[in-house]
Amino acid sequence: MRVLITGMSGFAGHALCKFLLRETHWTIIGASSSATGDRADARVQWWQVDLRNPDSVNRLIDSERPELIFHLAAQSNVPQSWLSPWDTYETNVRGTLNILEAILASKITPRVLIVSSNEVYGAPTPPVELPFTERHPLRPNNPYGVSKLAAEKLAMQYHYSHGLDILVMRPFNHVGPGQNASFVVSGFAKQIAEIEIGLREPDIGLGNMAASRDFTDVRDVVRAYFLAARHAEGGRVYNVCSGVARTIQSVLDQLLSMSSVRISTHVDPSRFRVVDTPISYGDHACLSHDTGWEQQILFEDTISDVLDDWRQRLKATEHK
Secondary structure, three states, X not given: OEEEEEOXXXXXXXXXXXXXXXXXXXXXXXXXXXXXXXXXXXXXEEEEOOOOOHHHHHHHHHHHOOOEEEEOOOOOOHHHHHHOHHXXXXXXXHHHHHHXXXXXXXXOOOEEEEEOOHHHOOOOOOOOXXXXXXXXXXXXXXXXXXXXXXXXXXXXXXXXXXXXXEEEEEEOEEEOOOOOOOOHHHHHHHHHHHHHOOOOOOEXXXXXXXXXXXXXXXXXXXXXXXXXXXXXXXXXXXXXXXXXXXXXXXXXXXXXXXXXXOOEEEEOHHHOOOOOOOEOOEOOHHHHHHHOOOOOOOHHHHHHHHHHXXXXXXXXXXXX
């Protein structure tokens, strides 16, 4: 099986590549816009390609002719989407369109797994109740969510109008070792690790700590992608989530309890979002029913791994 992973140099893309190398014998083609990643295995190939450029995408698809595509590449940072909405729309929507058009031009018939986001749901609005299911109204309240909804609708249009074998995955917040510090759990963990070795004053700036989110380990998330690609029916949409809402404050409290250093906190207005969703958590019943997926990694183990990962990363930097 020839498998293309767009955005493979990113957080989830890297985790998915590691999972597939361990669990399958597939040949893996990674696509990244800015750089190519490591070649830890002879089965891994790389393309440096801007998915916004249709000619580049056509060359990639026509040359590699993948049988399965995991489309993970995206501008996925919500605060960044407010700062640069057009870049977010162009990356997330045009990139998806170019892949779909390249598939048609190459006359291949791959299964295509489009990674969307829980941000397409927006904030819960009465009388709509939580948890979010795949049938809930879609009311994205930030540019990133809008871009992901547009990409979803575009993909499904190609499923209906051209018969492409497409699945849409809606992951909720996913965390784990290797995540960029611009995301909340990893950001807290990095600051704690820096404080522990004296690189930062023992104080952390906070945003909206009352917000509640649904966190799943990225290693469980990519396993969901794999199971859906293997077992799910084309044309379906699936939530990938834990089904549990956790406040940001409770996550920080757990991380702080894993450190022996006394750390203070203060409110930092710059960390508040333009629009914030007070609570979001999902229902993964459809995914579990169709694929057998269940969460395997405890959240406490996940955040412990994230903190230890930052300790190791900073230690390695110190020794350079």
